[in-house]
Amino acid sequence: MVFDYVLYNIELLSLKRKTMRLTYKPETLYFKRPFHIAHGTRTSTPIVLTQLEHEGITGFGEASLPPYLSETHETVLSFLKTAVELLSRHRDPFNIEMILNEIDKIAPNNTAAKASVDIALHDLCGKLLNKPCWKIFNCDSSLTPYTTYTLGIDEPDVMKEKAAEGEAYKILKVKLSGENDKSIITAIRSITNKPIAIDVNQGWKDKYQALEMIVWLKDKNILFVEQPMPKDNLEDTLWLFERTALPLFADESVQRYEDIDRVKDCFHGINIKLMKCTGMNEAFKMINKARELKLQLLIGCMSETSCAVSAAAQLSPLADYADLDGPLLIKNNLFDGVQFVNGKITLSDMPGIGVVQKF
Numbered sequence: 001m002v003f004d005y006v007l008y009n010i011e012l013l014s015l016k017r018k019t020m021r022l023t024y025k026p027e028t029l030y031f032k033r034p035f036h037i038a039h040g041t042r043t044s045t046p047i048v049l050t051q052l053e054h055e056g057i058t059g060f061g062e063a064s065l066p067p068y069l070s071e072t073h074e075t076v077l078s079f080l081k082t083a084v085e086l087l088s089r090h091r092d093p094f095n096i097e098m099i100l101n102e103i104d105k106i107a108p109n110n111t112a113a114k115a116s117v118d119i120a121l122h123d124l125c126g127k128l129l130n131k132p133c134w135k136i137f138n139c140d141s142s143l144t145p146y147t148t149y150t151l152g153i154d155e156p157d158v159m160k161e162k163a164a165e166g167e168a169y170k171i172l173k174v175k176l177s178g179e180n181d182k183s184i185i186t187a188i189r190s191i192t193n194k195p196i197a198i199d200v201n202q203g204w205k206d207k208y209q210a211l212e213m214i215v216w217l218k219d220k221n222i223l224f225v226e227q228p229m230p231k232d233n234l235e236d237t238l239w240l241f242e243r244t245a246l247p248l249f250a251d252e253s254v255q256r257y258e259d260i261d262r263v264k265d266c267f268h269g270i271n272i273k274l275m276k277c278t279g280m281n282e283a284f285k286m287i288n289k290a291r292e293l294k295l296q297l298l299i300g301c302m303s304e305t306s307c308a309v310s311a312a313a314q315l316s317p318l319a320d321y322a323d324l325d326g327p328l329l330i331k332n333n334l335f336d337g338v339q340f341v342n343g344k345i346t347l348s349d350m351p352g353i354g355v356v357q358k359f
C-alpha cells in the first residue's frame, strides 16, 4: 500500500518534469591544409552541431560527415527533425538505452546524425550528475593513450614538413594509398624515427602488393597497418592476416557492434569511431566485445571539432591507441575541450564531455 503511494508520487513527479528540447545547426570546418587520403582530397568538411536542453541544462553534440559515409547536411537535418519530436516525448534523460534505441530505429544508417544525439545526451546526463563521462563509464583517467598526429598524403618533401609540424606528438599516423608509398615513408624516416601507424584507407587493391609493402615496412618502427584492403574484400584480408608481420586494424570494414563478428578473424584490432557506431553508448559496448575477443583497440575520429573528439576521449582510457587529432587539423575549432599534453590525452574533471562552445 505504502509502496503504491510512493510509486504514484514518483509518477506525478516525472509528469511534472519537463521534456527534452533538441536544436541543431549546420556548420563547415576548414582544413589547415588540403587533406588528401586514398578516398580523395578535401579542403572542408560539413558538420552539424546539436544541443539537447532539459530543465535549463544543455548538452552539446556533433555529427561529422565524411563523404564515404554518405551523410550530408540535408540528410542529417531531416533525421534530426524526427529526433526533435521523439525527444520531446521523453522526460527522463537517464533513460539512455531506451531513448537511443528509439533514435536508432528512426532510419537505417545515419550513424553520424545518431551520434550527434548520443553525444549531446551523454553530455547532458554528465552535467545533471555533475560528473565527467569518463567517471560514469568507470574509466581511469590516468590510462589515456597518446594521440597519433595524422599526415595526409602529399609529395615526399611536404610529408617531411608535415612530420616536423607534428613534432610535439609521439606517434605519427601516415596515410598511404598504394602510390609513392615507399618514397613517403623514406622521406619521413629521413627526419624522424618515432613510431608510425599506417592508414591505407582501403588503398592497396592487390593482396600481393599489400604483403610486399608490409614486408618492406616491417623493420621501420611501424605499430600497425589500418584498413590495408577494400572494406568488403575480407577473403584477401584474411589471406594477408595469415601472412602479415605487422598487426592489421579494421576501420572502414567495421562500423557498428554487429560488424565485429564479421571481421574478427581477419584483423588484430579495430578502429572504433563515434560517427560510425552511433555514439558513446554503442562504442562502449564495442570496446567490451572487442576485449572479450582479444582484439586490440584504436579509438579514432573523423574531421571533428573538440566537441565530438572530447566525447571519444572520455572512453580513450579503455583503448590501446587513439587517433583523436581531428581538431588539430582544422582552422575553425568551434569548441574548447580535451587537451593533449605532449600528445597525451588529458581529461578534465569538467562534467559531461568537458567542452565549452567558443562562439
Ligand code: MG
Pocket (backbone or CB within 6 Å): 199, 201, 226, 227, 251, 252, 271
Ligand atoms: Mg582509418
